[in-house]
Structures are given as C-alpha cells and as structure tokens.
Amino acid sequence: MGVATDDATARADALLAEGNALEDAGDAAGALARYEAARAASADHPRVPLNVANALRALDRVHDAVRTLEDAIAARPDHARAHFNLGALHVGQSRSAAAEASFRAALRLDPTMVEAAIALAHLLEAERRPAEAESALTTALASGANADAARFQLAVLWLRQDRCDEAERLLLEVSPSSLPAGEVANARGELYLAMGRHAEAHAAFTAAMAENPAKLDVGSGLLFSLNFRSDLSPDDVFREHARIGAMIGAAAGRPYASWQVAAIGERRLRIGYVSADFSSHPVGRFMVPVLAHHDRGRFDVHCFSNGGPASDEVGRALRGYAPHWHEISGQDDADVARRIHALGIDILVDLSGHTTGHRLGVFARRPAPVQATWLGYLNTTGLAAMDYRICDAATDPAGETERLHTERLIRLPHAQWCYQPFIDVPDAVQSSRADSGNVLFGSFNQRVKITDATLDLWSAVLRALPSARIAIMDTREGWSRRALLTRLAARGVDAARVDLLEREPLRNYFARLATVDIALDTFPYNGATTTLDTLWMGTPLVALRGDRPIARGGYSLVSQLGLDDLVARSTEAYVSANVKLAHDWARRGELRAALREELRRSPLLDTHAFVRDLESAYRAMWLDWVGKPR
Numbered sequence: 001m002g003v004a005t006d007d008a009t010a011r012a013d014a015l016l017a018e019g020n021a022l023e024d025a026g027d028a029a030g031a032l033a034r035y036e037a038a039r040a041a042s043a044d045h046p047r048v049p050l051n052v053a054n055a056l057r058a059l060d061r062v063h064d065a066v067r068t069l070e071d072a073i074a075a076r077p078d079h080a081r082a083h084f085n086l087g088a089l090h091v092g093q094s095r096s097a098a099a100e101a102s103f104r105a106a107l108r109l110d111p112t113m114v115e116a117a118i119a120l121a122h123l124l125e126a127e128r129r130p131a132e133a134e135s136a137l138t139t140a141l142a143s144g145a146n147a148d149a150a151r152f153q154l155a156v157l158w159l160r161q162d163r164c165d166e167a168e169r170l171l172l173e174v175s176p177s178s179l180p181a182g183e184v185a186n187a188r189g190e191l192y193l194a195m196g197r198h199a200e201a202h203a204a205f206t207a208a209m210a211e212n213p214a215k216l217d218v219g220s221g222l223l224f225s226l227n228f229r230s231d232l233s234p235d236d237v238f239r240e241h242a243r244i245g246a247m248i249g250a251a252a253g254r255p256y257a258s259w260q261v262a263a264i265g266e267r268r269l270r271i272g273y274v275s276a277d278f279s280s281h282p283v284g285r286f287m288v289p290v291l292a293h294h295d296r297g298r299f300d301v302h303c304f305s306n307g308g309p310a311s312d313e314v315g316r317a318l319r320g321y322a323p324h325w326h327e328i329s330g331q332d333d334a335d336v337a338r339r340i341h342a343l344g345i346d347i348l349v350d351l352s353g354h355t356t357g358h359r360l361g362v363f364a365r366r367p368a369p370v371q372a373t374w375l376g377y378l379n380t381t382g383l384a385a386m387d388y389r390i391c392d393a394a395t396d397p398a399g400e401t402e403r404l405h406t407e408r409l410i411r412l413p414h415a416q417w418c419y420q421p422f423i424d425v426p427d428a429v430q431s432s433r434a435d436s437g438n439v440l441f442g443s444f445n446q447r448v449k450i451t452d453a454t455l456d457l458w459s460a461v462l463r464a465l466p467s468a469r470i471a472i473m474d475t476r477e478g479w480s481r482r483a484l485l486t487r488l489a490a491r492g493v494d495a496a497r498v499d500l501l502e503r504e505p506l507r508n509y510f511a512r513l514a515t516v517d518i519a520l521d522t523f524p525y526n527g528a529t530t531t532l533d534t535l536w537m538g539t540p541l542v543a544l545r546g547d548r549p550i551a552r553g554g555y556s557l558v559s560q561l562g563l564d565d566l567v568a569r570s571t572e573a574y575v576s577a578n579v580k581l582a583h584d585w586a587r588r589g590e591l592r593a594a595l596r597e598e599l600r601r602s603p604l605l606d607t608h609a610f611v612r613d614l615e616s617a618y619r620a621m622w623l624d625w626v627g628k629p630r
Contacts, residue, residue, distance in 0.1 A: 112145035162478030182212030245382020252364035276357025333361035353377020442516030
C-alpha cells in the first residue's frame with residue numbers, strides 16, 4: 001500500500017514539474033492539463049491545488065481558482081499555504097476582509113511564513129492601519145524565520161511613514177545577499193532620495209543596477225532622482241538618460257517594424273494614452289479637459305491604465321470621457337505591446353516618463369508607428385523608440401535644449417499644459433497684508449522637491465525680511481519635519497518663523513492656498529499643478545527661469561499671463577522680486593483681485609483651443625510619418 005502511494009506521489013511530482021515548466025514558458029493551459037493529471041494521480045497531494053489555482057488565475061479563471069483553494073482548505077483546514085494563496089486571490093479581487101482572514105489563518109498555522117506577514121502588512125497599510133501593519137512585521141521578525149525579509153519590509157514601511165532615520169538603521173542591518181539582487185540597494189536609493197541626500201541616492205541606485213541590470217525600473221528611479229540635482233549639468237543628466245534609455249531598448253529586443261495602420265494623412269487617427277496616473281494625480285487632473293474635448297470625429301481615443309481600476313472622482317471622470325479604456329496593470333510589457341499593436345494604435349503617448357508606474361518597456365518595443373512623451377516628465381525618456389517630446393517654447397526655447405533629448409521636440413504654441421479646476425472653489429476673500437513685516441510666504445509642493453537649492457533661495461528671501469514667515473505643506477509629524485527645521489536653521493531661519501502643515505483634502509488645500517501672501521516655487525524641480533492652483537486662488541508666485549526644462553515649468557505658466565514682474569532670470573533677481581513684492585502691498589492686492597481673471601483670459605484655461613493645438617501636433621507627427629519613404 002505504501003509503495004503504491006509513493007508511486008502516485010512520484011507520478012504527481014513529475015506532472016507538477018512538467019506543468020511548472022509549461023507555466024514558466026507562458027503556456028498556462030498546458031500547465032493546467034498537467035496539474036489536473038497530477039490531481040488524478042494523487043488527489044491528496046498538498047501542492048496540487050496550489051498549482052491548479054495558479055494556472056486558473058493565469059487563465060483569468062479567478063473564481064475557479066478561489067473555489068479550488070476553498071475546496072482544498074475544506075478537505076485540509078491546516079493547509080497554511082492554501083490559506084495564503086487564497087488571500088492573494090482575494091487581494092486581486094479587492095476583497096480586503098476575506099484576504100485579511102486568509103493571511104491571518106496562514107500565520108496562525110505557520111507563524112514562520114514571512115510572506116504571509118508581509119502580505120498582511122501591505123493590506124493593513126493600504127487600509128490605513130499602519131500600527132497593525134507594523135505589528136505583523138515585528139511579529140514575523142521575532143519569529144526568526146527569514147528575518148532579513150521581515151526587517152527589509154519593516155524598513156520600507158517606516159520609510160513610507162516618514163520614519164527615515166529608523167528605516168535607514170534597519171536597512172543597514174539587512175544583508176543584500178538575503179534578498180533578490182539589487183533590492184536592498186534600490187530601497188536605500190529611495191530612502192536617500194526621500195531624505196534629500198541626492199548624491200547618496202545616485203550611488204545606491206547605481207549599485208542596484210550593477211547588482212541586477214535586468215531590473216530596469218531601478219534605472220528609472222536613478223533618472224528621476226537626477227531631476228533634483230542642481231549640482232549636475234543638464235548635459236550630465238542627459239547622458240545618464242541616454243545610457244539607461246539604451247538599456248531599456250536593448251532589454252526590449254527587436255521592436256515592431258510594421259503596423260496594421262493605413263498610411264493616409266487625413267483619416268481619423270487612433271490615439272493611445274499610457275499612464276499609471278489616471279486618478280487624483282496632477283497628470284490625471286490635466287487629462288480631464290483633454291479627454292473631454294477631443295474631437296471624436298477626427299480622433300479615436302484609447303486609454304491604457306497601469307494604475308488599476310478608477311477608484312476616485314478624477315479617475316471615474318476620466319473613464320467616463322474615454323471611449324476605450326484598457327487595464328494593463330499586471331500585464332508584462334511584451335503582452336501590452338502586442339495588445340496595442342493589434343488594436344492598430346497610430347500615435348501612442350506616454351504620460352509618465354521615468355516616474356512610478358511607467359511602461360517605457362512597452363514604448364521600447366514600438367507597438368505604434370508614432371510615439372510621443374508628454375505631461376508627466378519634463379525631461380527626455382532617453383529612448384531611441386520615442387519619436388517626440390511635446391513641450392513649449394518657454395521650457396524648451398528653439399535651439400537651446402534639442403541636444404538634451406533623444407526625441408524630436410514639438411512645441412505647442414502656448415504652454416504645454418491646460419488647466420481646469422476640478423472642484424468649484426470661490427474667489428479668495430482674504431486681503432493682502434499691508435505690513436511687509438507680517439508677510440506670509442508659502443510652499444505647497446511635494447516635500448521631496450524641497451532641495452538644498454530650494455532652501456538656499458527661500459532662506460535668502462526670509463533673511464531679507466526678518467519678520468516674514470513661511471508655511472510649508474506636506475510636512476507631517478516625523479523625521480522630515482525635524483530635518484527641514486534643522487536645514488532652515490542652518491541657513492539662518494528660526495523655527496519660530498516656520499509653520500509646517502500636513503497634506504489636506506483638496507477643498508481645504510485650495511482654501512489654504514489663499515491664506516498666504518506670496519507662494520514660493522521649488523528648484524530645480526518646479527511645481528506645475530500646484531502653481532496653477534496657487535494662481536487660481538489669487539496668490540502670486542515669482543517664477544525663476546532655470547537652466548533646464550524641469551526648472552522652467554513655473555516660468556512657462558507665469559509667462560502666459562504677461563506678468564513680467566513675476567518672472568526672474570537669475571537667483572539674485574528671484575530674491576529681489578520676492579522682497580519687492582513683500583514690500584508692495586498695493587501690487588499684491590492688485591494681483592489677488594486679478595489673477596483668477598487673468599488665468600481665465602489666458603491660453604492656460606482655453607481648454608478647447610489647447611486640445612485643438614494638441615491635435616494639430618498629433619496630425620503633424622502623423623503626416624511626417626506618412627511622408628517618410630518605406
């Protein structure tokens with residue numbers, strides 16, 4: 001009897017191994033057939049239901065996969081791995097309570113299953129239960145099993161909680177060899193970027209790439225970090241983009257060289273937008289008027305979302321405006337490229353650059369004959385397969401920045417953004433303070449943009465106005481708040497002059513914008529959405545024309561209003577303009593009363609004209625491709 005059982009187990013093991021090989025090769029149907037044969041050979045083999053469920057999930061038969069695992073648990077309630085895998089399926093179906101119950105069941109049965117503790121912690125953090133998430137990880141760490149994995153995840157959690165000093169200590173205790181190659185170094189890069197230690201972030205990202213050259217998103221993290229480096233020349237930053245862009249292209253393999261499109265100049269074009277930010281994100285907010293006003297008779301619009309289902313008001317609005325919506329999160333680049341190619345997309349538009357969730361690996365495969373990058377990243381992608389970057393003459397004056405791009409620059413006639421306030425907020429009612437000694441400056445950009453170069457400029461303004469104050473948003477209680485006050489104190493700005501504010505709901509954020517007298521931008525990485533929101537609320541902002549596109553976003557926006565006194569062409573002029581404005585109560589009053597109307601009259605709020613200009617740019621790109629010899 002024992003021999004027969006052993007033979008059945010051996011037969012099942014062989015079939016499972018064959019199925020695993022097929023699944024790894026992408027043949028989920030073939031793998032499922034092997035797994036079913038293994039089940040017939042040994043019905044009580046503990047690995048069989050796990051493998052069957054994996055293949056069913058790969059075939060998008062999620063409900064069958066769930067039922068398979070539920071049946072396995074009913075037959076064997078102590079099957080910890082089945083509970084864990086069932087929890088993962090529940091997560092994919094957004095069934096948080098069921099997922100939590102499954103992960104906790106797995107951990108009760110096997111307290112050393114660190115991956116269950118990590119999955120539970122991610123779930124709890126997403127549900128804004130950080131203390132419970134931390135408890136799950138510390139319990140896993142105390143179990144002693146795979147301690148480095150638990151330690152690493154706890155460090156990442158602390159980083160997201162702005163406990164950067166504690167996260168750094170913990171990361172330094174993790175042995176890099178205990179996790180996948182490059183993972184620890186990459187986390188250190190993210191940590192140092194959050195801490196404003198940009199040279200160390202660069203070194204960590206570089207080390208991560210050396211340890212795991214195939215992990216190309218690390219390269220994007222490195223490139224993104226360079227946008228905060230005023231100590232590097234624009235040419236140095238470009239060379240890194242070109243280098244890593246070439247690596248992304250090489251990893252993608254041979255790109256498409258023919259497409260299922262008709263090379264007819266004036267026909268209706270299929271436009272595809274690719275982004276992870278079709279949500280309440282600056283990119284999502286900018287895209288609302290674009291999708292709303294596209295000429296449906298001339299353009300058939302497709303959105304490829306890498307951010308998951310629309311889960312907020314902006315995401316739902318975008319989905320309502322998009323004639324075709326495609327979810328691509330979780331699909332690999334090759335599959336997405338095949339899908340886009342099969343749809344016959346004429347012009348594919350990247351809205352992410354090297355920011356989180358990008359799909360530049362798709363663009364490297366060139367699934368569309370014409371490809372452009374726009375909106376989400378004011379820099380080159382470095383990809384040979386990216387034909388154009390959409391910009392404007394303020395960020396990229398003709399003849400000045402072409403050398404910094406692998407793409408051809410196509411300049412819109414006004415700014416490269418259009419603005420439509422997503423919520424209805426009243427005009428600012430607060431009058432400008434008459435006493436320059438009581439002037440309140442304010443910053444509402446992301447904390448990571450507050451670089452040393454930024455603080456140097458802000459501090460120079462505040463030192464020239466000893467009684468002025470500054471309010472800085474996106475500084476919740478934690479490491480970053482303490483560090484920011486220390487950095488300002490080192491520049492002669494006492495903490496008593498600084499109000500540190502946490503992020504607020506959108507309506508409260510707009511109200512807060514109106515409470516400051518003068519807004520301050522960040523350098524070299526300017527604001528865009530925040531700048532427009534600020535001007536909309538009647539709060540003036542001096543724009544510094546920097547030495548690279550990402551440092552000219554504010555200049556691009558303010559220059560559309562014809563307000564020359566709000567433009568500075570040197571750091572000295574920037575400080576002087578802010579000091580002068582602080583002393584000029586009458587001018588600040590005029591601006592507070594007029595800025596919203598100036599915006600309404602400007603090209604920035606003429607969304608219909610903007611979309612026509614954008615469509616003209618698309619048509620020009622298309623005609624150029626049609627006219628090329630084949």
